[in-house]
Amino acid sequence: MTDTSTLREPLLAAAQTLKLELSDAQIDKLLAYLGLIQKWNKVYNLTAVRDPRAMLTQHLVDSLSLVPALRRHAAGRPLRLMDVGSGGGLPGVVLAICDPTLDVTCVDAVAKKASFIKQVAAELGLANLHGEHSRVEQLKAPAFDLITSRAFASLLDFTALTRSHLKPGAIWLAMKGQHPADELAALPADLDVFHVEQLQVPGLEAQRCLIWIRPKTEG
Numbered sequence: 001m002t003d004t005s006t007l008r009e010p011l012l013a014a015a016q017t018l019k020l021e022l023s024d025a026q027i028d029k030l031l032a033y034l035g036l037i038q039k040w041n042k043v044y045n046l047t048a049v050r051d052p053r054a055m056l057t058q059h060l061v062d063s064l065s066l067v068p069a070l071r072r073h074a075a076g077r078p079l080r081l082m083d084v085g086s087g088g089g090l091p092g093v094v095l096a097i098c099d100p101t102l103d104v105t106c107v108d109a110v111a112k113k114a115s116f117i118k119q120v121a122a123e124l125g126l127a128n129l130h131g132e133h134s135r136v137e138q139l140k141a142p143a144f145d146l147i148t149s150r151a152f153a154s155l156l157d158f159t160a161l162t163r164s165h166l167k168p169g170a171i172w173l174a175m176k177g178q179h180p181a182d183e184l185a186a187l188p189a190d191l192d193v194f195h196v197e198q199l200q201v202p203g204l205e206a207q208r209c210l211i212w213i214r215p216k217t218e219g
């Protein structure tokens, strides 16, 4: 596996800034995951970011910024989560590592990316991580408590394509850059955007926010 030991200190510092408690084993797994992305990037075409330090900040720490909010919401409940358009597993793999009570399915339309997730699950011993090769609109799977996405689609497409996969009472969590006013305005009236949360990503100047949505009829 690629040596990621020089990234341990910056990762620990980022976790501390996010006030995120992570065990040594979780830090080890996050670094090992980064090592697997670096090792297999050319084969699986996972990310355009090549520099390991940039990968740490732009992908791993960016995904980690979602974890405090998710822990607050899950409060230790064993929830089923789908990360749609997960690509190389962002944020799905990071969530599976940081919260073992979540059962995480990473769905992607590209077979190689779903294979990479299965490989990560096997190599890191993550029994709560699954890779599914499917367009999400054709996915056959039991319903989920939470559906996340990062750099996947507009809020309208994200919610429309995945609505049939929500359990009663389930919610969507969309990771976005700048506050997406136009995308929010395009959502149908039967959806409730019940929280828009600013995220601070240590080391990133860019704006980030998290959009919490649920169906009004099932809220």
Ligand SMILES: C[S@@+](CC[C@H](N)C(=O)[O-])C[C@H]1O[C@@H](n2cnc3c(N)ncnc32)[C@H](O)[C@@H]1O
Pocket (backbone or CB within 6 Å): 084, 085, 086, 087, 088, 089, 090, 091, 107, 108, 109, 110, 113, 134, 135, 136, 137, 149, 150, 151, 152
């Ligand atoms: C820009 S990438 C983002 C990957 C990852 N979430 C990230 O933040 O790095 C978008 C991903 O969505 C996948 N995708 C696009 N349309 C899809 C669909 N209808 N169902 C499942 N995956 C899809 C693509 O194959 C691609 O891997």
